[in-house]
Amino acid sequence: MGKAIFITGTGTEIGKTIVTSILFLVLKEMGVKTKIFKPIQTGVLEESDSFADQYWYEEVIGEEKGSTGMYYMEPAVSPHLASEITNTTILPNEIKNKILELKNQYDVVLVEGAGGLAVPLIEHSNGFYMTKDLIQECELPTILVSLAGLGAIHHTLTTVNYAEMHDIKILGLIFNHFDQYNMIHIDNVRTIHKMLNLPIIAKLPTMDSLSKDSLTQLAKTLISKQELKNVLSGGLEIEV
Template sequence: MGQAYFITGTGTDIGKTIVTSALYLSLQALGKSVTIFKPFQTGIIEESNTYPDISWFEQELGVKGSGFYTLEPETSPHLAIKLTGSQIDVKKVVERVHELEEMYDIVLVEGAGGLAVPLIERSDSFYMTKDFIRDCGMPAVFVSTCGLGAIHHVVTTHSYAQIHDICVKTIVYNHYRPEDRIQNDNIETIEKLTGLVGLACIPTLADVRKDLRSLTLDLLRDQDYTQQLKEVFKA
């Protein structure tokens, strides 16, 4: 039986889909059977009538059936559900994660936003992303930028994960500039404060479609990256 991992951001529009894609290609290169699952996708592209992340995974990576619940409003899932009157069965989503674990070595589950995002509003409470993670028994992988604000965002997200007994395996930094002294110090400070060991630093890609696979090849040439990738994902 395989294992599902939850890919979560420490902020909005932080690059979870790019990081998930790079991890998918990297793990495939190591000979593992991998899939991607996006259980809650909000925000439709009206011009093409498609959902961006699900469409990307299918068209660019060839991952079929990565979606589950799709909601047109570009809002938090709980509000999109209210606005559309959708009926959501969380048990079915959890069951789907476990079904995929039976079929693949590794399941990369991409979240909608961060750990504290509400998924469903109930009469007296919210079913939160952290509840879904725990119900599925998934460890988490953080995605963060490394510029100003990153220390606060990562440290508070990590503290929230600890409070709710979520195991955080590693962190991937996006939009990294190696010449930026602030970014390098932020990474060093984040890892001292949280104990997390960064898996990779990914630069801003000028053309994601063209550059993603070459980025993955560059990452795989780094022995530290491949070794830690094997350790984090038991690959």
């Protein structure tokens, strides 16, 4: 039985898909049978610079066509609202079973969330079923993607504290759009590391062009396979 890992961010459009892609490419290169799963996708606007994650995974990164998604809803709004607008019933059990099924077939399943941890997925008469509930229910250790610029300390600390409050294990952090010459970025990463003492898996720069090749190259130079192995196996008994 493989391991499933949740990829979340300190917000939406932080770089979860790019990070998931890099982890997928590096794990595959390590010979680890890896699968990407994005259970809930909302909103694809042609005029925006966002893309449908499934399209990216399947057309650019090389995942099997039609295999990475489950609930797809057109409106670019929170899943609980998108499901109401489109009359879609999100069933957490269906997601959980799919993750279990994938864990039986793969060594590592990378599950990309929609937005961050405090995102409502389903509205009930007496409250909300949130992303953090799904993570808890599926018992998914989590990797957190954060930006490195001004505001990153607050966003990262509040997300990690929220995760702890809900017994979600954060395996490590990945900083996106990291500028190695920017004093704020350098100090933010140092400060966050000192405050949280969590492994920093990678610091990814802003790329001029994003492709399978450029991400593979980036992964080679920025991610230590041994370190990734250690982080992923934190309490996971991953055999990689």
